[in-house]
Amino acid sequence: MSTAYAQKNGFFAGLWDYLTTVDHKKIAILYLIAGGFFFLVGGIEAMLIRIQLIQPDNEFVSAGLYNQLLTMHGTTMIFLAAMPLIFTLMNIAVPLQIGARDVAFPFLNSLGFWLFFFGGVLLNCSWFMGGAPDAGWTAYAPLSTTSPGHGVDFYVMGLQISGAGTLIGGINFLVTIINMRAPGMTYMRMPLFTWSSLVTSVLILFAFPALTVGLFLMMFDRLFGANFFDPSMGGNHVIWEHLFWIFGHPEVYILVLPLFGLFSDIISTFSKKRLFGYSAMVFATVLIGFLGFMVWAHHMFTTGLGPVANSIFAIATMAIAVPTGIKIFNWLFTMWGGSIRMTVPMLWTVAFIPSFTLGGFGGVMLAAAAADYQYHDTYFVVAHFHYVIVGGVVFGLFAGLTYWWPKMFGTMLNEKMGKLAFWPFFFGFHLTFFIQHFLGLMGMPRRYWKFQPDQGLEIGNLVSTLGAFLMAIGTIIFLINVVITTIKGEKVSGDPWDARTLEWSIPSPPPFYNFTQTPLVRGLDALWVEKRHGNGKMTPAEPLGDIHMPNNSFIPFMMSLGLFIAGFGFIYQVDNSSYLILAVLGMAITLLSMFVRSVKDDLGYHIHKEDLEKGAGSE
Amino acid sequence: MARDTNSTSTEFYRKKNKEEMKYQLVTFAAMIVFTLVSFGLVIGEFHPMFTIPVIILLACVQVAFQLYYFMHMNHKGHGLPALFLYSGVFVAILTILAMVTIVWW
Numbered sequence: 087m088s089t090a091y092a093q094k095n096g097f098f099a100g101l102w103d104y105l106t107t108v109d110h111k112k113i114a115i116l117y118l119i120a121g122g123f124f125f126l127v128g129g130i131e132a133m134l135i136r137i138q139l140i141q142p143d144n145e146f147v148s149a150g151l152y153n154q155l156l157t158m159h160g161t162t163m164i165f166l167a168a169m170p171l172i173f174t175l176m177n178i179a180v181p182l183q184i185g186a187r188d189v190a191f192p193f194l195n196s197l198g199f200w201l202f203f204f205g206g207v208l209l210n211c212s213w214f215m216g217g218a219p220d221a222g223w224t225a226y227a228p229l230s231t232t233s234p235g236h237g238v239d240f241y242v243m244g245l246q247i248s249g250a251g252t253l254i255g256g257i258n259f260l261v262t263i264i265n266m267r268a269p270g271m272t273y274m275r276m277p278l279f280t281w282s283s284l285v286t287s288v289l290i291l292f293a294f295p296a297l298t299v300g301l302f303l304m305m306f307d308r309l310f311g312a313n314f315f316d317p318s319m320g321g322n323h324v325i326w327e328h329l330f331w332i333f334g335h336p337e338v339y340i341l342v343l344p345l346f347g348l349f350s351d352i353i354s355t356f357s358k359k360r361l362f363g364y365s366a367m368v369f370a371t372v373l374i375g376f377l378g379f380m381v382w383a384h385h386m387f388t389t390g391l392g393p394v395a396n397s398i399f400a401i402a403t404m405a406i407a408v409p410t411g412i413k414i415f416n417w418l419f420t421m422w423g424g425s426i427r428m429t430v431p432m433l434w435t436v437a438f439i440p441s442f443t444l445g446g447f448g449g450v451m452l453a454a455a456a457a458d459y460q461y462h463d464t465y466f467v468v469a470h471f472h473y474v475i476v477g478g479v480v481f482g483l484f485a486g487l488t489y490w491w492p493k494m495f496g497t498m499l500n501e502k503m504g505k506l507a508f509w510p511f512f513f514g515f516h517l518t519f520f521i522q523h524f525l526g527l528m529g530m531p532r533r534y535w536k537f538q539p540d541q542g543l544e545i546g547n548l549v550s551t552l553g554a555f556l557m558a559i560g561t562i563i564f565l566i567n568v569v570i571t572t573i574k575g576e577k578v579s580g581d582p583w584d585a586r587t588l589e590w591s592i593p594s595p596p597p598f599y600n601f602t603q604t605p606l607v608r609g610l611d612a613l614w615v616e617k618r619h620g621n622g623k624m625t626p627a628e629p630l631g632d633i634h635m636p637n638n639s640f641i642p643f644m645m646s647l648g649l650f651i652a653g654f655g656f657i658y659q660v661d662n663s664s665y666l667i668l669a670v671l672g673m674a675i676t677l678l679s680m681f682v683r684s685v686k687d688d689l690g691y692h693i694h695k696e697d698l699e700k701g702a703g704s705e
Numbered sequence: 706m707a708r709d710t711n712s713t714s715t716e717f718y719r720k721k722n723k724e725e726m727k728y729q730l731v732t733f734a735a736m737i738v739f740t741l742v743s744f745g746l747v748i749g750e751f752h753p754m755f756t757i758p759v760i761i762l763l764a765c766v767q768v769a770f771q772l773y774y775f776m777h778m779n780h781k782g783h784g785l786p787a788l789f790l791y792s793g794v795f796v797a798i799l800t801i802l803a804m805v806t807i808v809w810w
Contacts, residue, residue, distance in 0.1 A: 264785060291789075292796045324808055332800055379796055383803070395807045 106638035108192035109598055113199050114177035114494060118487075120203050121170030127210065128162035129561060131155045136518075136554040139547050142539035152535040153220035154237065158210075160223030161241065165248055166206040168341050168479050173199075173255055175486045176283050176344060178494050180259060182589030182596065183280045185268025185605045185612075190261040192636045193683075198255035200646035205248025208653050212240035222533060224330055227315035227323035231307050236657055239308055243653040246301045247646070249294055256290025259283055268588070269627040270607030274368070277587045277611075278354075278361060281368050282347025285375040286340050292379065293336035300329035309660055327389060331382035339378040341475065343371060345482025346413060349435045352489055353417050355585045356432040357424025360611060363416040370409035370416075377406050387458045396455040403453035410446055414439060429583070430504035434485035437512050438477060445473025448523065463533070466526025472519045484511075484564065492582050496595045497571050507563035514556025521546045521553075586614035591624045599633045602698055633693040641679050648675030732774040739763045 104112060134155050138146045147155065181189055189195050212218040219241035221230035230238045263284045267276070276284075304326065306312035313319035315326050354361040361367060383391060383399040391399075417439060426432070448470035452458055461467060484507075491499050525546045530537055537543045581590040591613045592601060603626035609615040616622055652672025658665035743763055746756045773779045778787060 288789075288792070292793060296800070322808060325804070328800075328804060328808065379799060383807075391807045 103638070105643055106196075106640045108188075108196045108636050108638055110177045110181050110189050110192070110195060111494065111595065111598070113195050114174045116199050116203075117170045117174040117177060118494070120199075120206065121167055121174060124162050124166035124206055124210075125171065126561075128159050128167050129558065131159040131162065133554060133558060135159060136551040138535070139537065140551040141548070142537055142541075142544055144536065149535045150217070150220065153533075154213075154218040156533055157220050157222055157225075157237075157241075158213075158218045161209065161219070161245070162206075163475075164223065164337070164341070165245060165252075166202075166209070168475070168483070169252055170199075170202055171483045171487075172286075172341065172344050172479075173202075173252075175279075175348065175483070175490065176255075176259055176286075178490050179589055180280055180283050181262060181266070182493070182592070182600060183277045183587050184263060184266060184271050185588050185601060185607065186262060186266040187600045187604075187633065188636070189258050190266055191258050193639055193642065194254050194258050196639065197642035197645060198251040198258065200642045201251030201254065201649070202248045203251075204646040204650040205244045205246070205251060208247060208650055209240055209244025211654075212237055212244075215240075224334070225304070225326075226330075227304070227307070227326040230304065230326075231315050231323075236660075238304075239657040239660075242301050242305045242308065243657055246298065246305070247649050247653060249297055249301070250649075251646075252290060253294045253298075256287040256294070260287040260291060263287070268601075268604050268607055271588075271612070274365065275607055275610045275612070277347075278350035278364075278367055278371075279344065279347035282343045282345075282350075282371050285371050286343045289336045289340045289343070289375050289378060293333045293340065296329050297333035297337075300326060300333065303329070305656070309656055324386075324389060327386050328382070331385045332379075335382040335385065336375075336378045338471075338474070339374055342478045342482075343374065345479055345486065346371065348482055348486045348489070349417065349438060350413075350420075351587060352431045352435045352485055353420050354611070355583055355587075356427045356429055356435075357421050358427075359420055359424040360614075361416070362419035362422075363412070364610060366412055367416050370412040373409040374406060377402060377409070381406065384453055384455075384458075387455045388462045393455075400453050400455040404450055407446060407450050414443060429488075430499070430501055430508065431485040431489040431583075433505060433508050434481045434488070437508070438481040438485070441477030441481065441515070442474060444520075445470055445477050448473060461526060463531055464526035465522040465530045465532055468532045469519045469522035469526060472522070476515055476519070484508075489583070490589075491571075492578050492594045493589055494595060495572070496577050496593075497575055498578050498582055499567050499571050503563060503567035503570070507560045507567060509560070510556045510563070511560025514553045514558075514560060517553025518550050518557060519553070521549050525550070581613075586611035588612045588624070591616075599635060599693060603630055604628050630695055630698060632695055633698070634690055635693060636690045637688055639683075639688070641683050644679040645676050645683075648672045648677075648679060651675065729774055732770045736767050736770055739767055 104116060107113060107116075134147060135152070138144050138152055138155075140146075177189075177195070181187070209219075215236065217235050217237050219225070219230075219233070219237040221233050221238055221241075225238060225241060230241075263276070263280060303312070303314040307314050307316070307321075313321045315321050315323040317323060350361055350367060381399055381403045383395060384403045387396050387399075417435075421436075428436075448466070452461055452467065452470055488499050488504055491497065525543060526532075528542060528546075530543050530546075537547065578594060580593040582594070583590070588605060588607070589596075591605065605612070605624035606627035608620075608625070613624065616624055649672060652669045655665050655667065655669025655672055659669060743760045746759060772790075777783070
């Protein structure tokens, strides 16, 4: 009789369970809590920015604080909110969609989360330790290398640690999707969300090293007296721009591609139709990933790369509109003639299509290098990237969280409240950002603390700020919905949406070993095939047998904690070399944890067949 | 009967291993020759515009030998590792190319 999975009760037992968990479903919840928290922090920063710009010549925040707010808003939203929330969706859905019991490396999954978490906390500690980074989320040299105080040091160390976590997560999903698909789940039968997660993981694998290198150079410049970005010492500050955008442009596709996949799944589910042009969608996803690596210099048209380089990157950028257009049309054609149910996830998805397309048009305008000299560093750019990131990523996260909420928690978010959250957010979003296109064309530069009266910018900024308040109201209603749903706790079936893919063939929330028997996949939309041509249940691909499970581990937490402590040591050793003790101590904790992990055999445990028959683990 | 199939299969593998060993020795010899040639070019003080490209070319061939003969990428089932390897090489070359042409040139 195995007791390894016996439930312990009490708050601290539950907390310990989450601190040590290697279960992808629990790690998804950890990512959701941490990412959701940072999303709110980034949102508050955004609200403060908009309040400062509500009227000309406003004195709501000081100039220095404004710089910190806008830097931290961008950094937080990209690295600490959007990325982890995407990892939430990938963690909850990818293993279930391919019929796997967990990701390929459960230990690394946990390590990836804790590295991200401690990196994010380190970055935000800067608020209480002499000021946050203030050189923009792009941290261009020489502004960043000469920025006084420790703000940018926190940026460098925080992103380095959380970036390592992201890289680990990406590699993990890559191996999971390639190696752990259930029998019959060929590449061309994978749900689009899994496909786009695969391509995203490839992008993470190849893009994040550029950031790592850039951050290391920056770290040595700022903390150890190197001169990589100092032209007067033989360095070159344009290298930072290149390294940052070689990472940064794939990064925006890392953000949006998984949600493209998610929208494809949602549209096909709620139109009750097979996705139109499945193979074209796969092709377009891969093509976007491929092209995403050759367009980074379109962020640098005004840097002075010369007309030839500008033309090459302009054309490559415009080419991306082609696969994106393929996707937009395929979504429309999937809905055409389908029996559409306007549930909350579908509502966000339908709103996403025109919103994202508008952002895409702005993108093609910006891609024209000659015209970009007019738009560069104005609110036109701000409007464009908020249209694609909010209209694509944030809409997608709301859709995805609502869609997979039953799979994560076993309860359904209230549909009426969901719609009530959607409308203010949707209108607020367009009010905030549409008018910023025109503010930009009128010449309002981005990142400025103030704008002056009598330049025709008052109305536009006022409307923009009012829109931001509507978005905040929408977010708050979503949060209230979460609280109410959790308190009520009405359990739902395993398949509340009448959906098509494998994750809906098991109970909600799934038992911790996911599939009692690995399912046999007989076609695209595996569950739908069984609903139409079988008895509505997946056919097992194996007899009932013992299931091998990994043990929980506290080591990932300790490894990340060590780097967190070492980060402070590296930052403050500039002031006083005795802080190096912290760096040594932190690295010792990390290395010791790695040593323990290496020498201690951890073979996991088995759930026995007899216990499975008695229904172990299922609630 | 069963014993027969067994013996033919061991014979098959023995033959195959022998062949592989031969390839490994040949590539090993070739790699040593390449290294000697590289040293020879430098010692012989040929023109750098000749020496540098030749050494880089020989280095690339050595890497390929290493990957395909010593790390067994010539065996079946290495399609995906090869795909990722070449994607990584592609991204790295693109980066270096851009740096060389628009930053440092």
